[in-house]
Amino acid sequence: MSDKNLLLIGKLMQTTFALRRKEVISDESPVDEILERWPALKIESQICAEFHRISNTNLKNSFYADLDQHPPRFLSLFRKKAARTGKIAEVLSEIFRIYDLQEQVDVHVRRAAVLRALPAYLHEDDSGFLKQWDMSQSDEPNIDDEPVGLLLISANSTDATFFCPERIAVVLEGNMVIDLPTFADAFVMLFALIYALHLSYPKALANTFDFTQKVLMGLEDGKLKPRVLSLKNAILAVE
Template sequence: MEEKQLKSRWPALFSERQIQAEFQRIVTTDLLSSFLVAWPQHCWRKMTQMRRRTAALLGLSHYMSGENQANVIRMCDAHGDTLEEAMKGMRVGLLIGYEGERDAFPQQIFNVAVVVEETIVLHNLKDVACGLAKLLGIMYSLNLQYPLEMKYSFEFLQRVVMKIQSDQASAKVHGLQNKLGRR
């Protein structure tokens, strides 16, 4: 879908302020605060051993065994990939622009963008955590289903990290929450 069609269908997608306002209207909590502040409070030992929120967030699908983030979170090498190639087939997700070497996750992230229907709707986000929060805000505000490839990861972020309808968490999410609470 072209950017023009997306803008006419969902004009609020292109404004961080509108996404935050819509999320606050629906959930009655601040999107960024509830996501970014709640994360360190949980102090999940196994995840915080990674010492970086980015690594923990990018590794969340690993903890949710069976999930594959390849169609939802993609890396884009500034010197090799084109945006069209990187976004191909993305219904909803994050595109992380990086430079330099990449091991498990890129060391030098220069841009994080939110993608909806193969179109960048927000970009120049400061980090992966902010990008995921905005992605959750968009999905929640537009009542989009979580991508099946990362359904439980997004549910974990919603129900455990942000404490939205936490009493309705699936058994898989409860299991991870309990597992991360143990040493």
């Protein structure tokens, strides 16, 4: 799509914003109907723009500024919990076993490691939120029952693709809305689409999304759940 077309789409989306918010919030239209009427919400730049219209916040700048500021602190905290006993420690230990096998640990792998470990640290189960599609095993992904989640897509699933599969798709109500090259990009686009489409956070990951909204994005309402507050304090305290 040309820059000229994207500019026109942006102007039209800005002009129709009030109408769209009425449809989304007051009319409570299904997601597939909204995306059919406003297909620009499947374009990364327009998802970012819509989030800015709603929150007056730059989506990626806010998210990555905080996420990239604390990766050693996050990873240190998560590793300490992985060294303990119990189910949460086992999940975190497996994440770090794979992380330590990565041939190349760049910013994308570090971001993915933090975001993959975050739910476990907050005592949440992301198994219903994250799905894998190994294209060498099946022609179609099994996402019909996926209300909100991420689909990790690869031609051959291995430990190497745990953090960095070939693509990651944002899934809403059983449909792939947009796919992106990195886990963190897909996660933050899903977060923005939840805002844009006025959806509820996945119940199983309420703490994870609460932490994303109020700590990483700085969209606080003054109230933090105990585990979220504890992690926020720990991140700020760890040196």
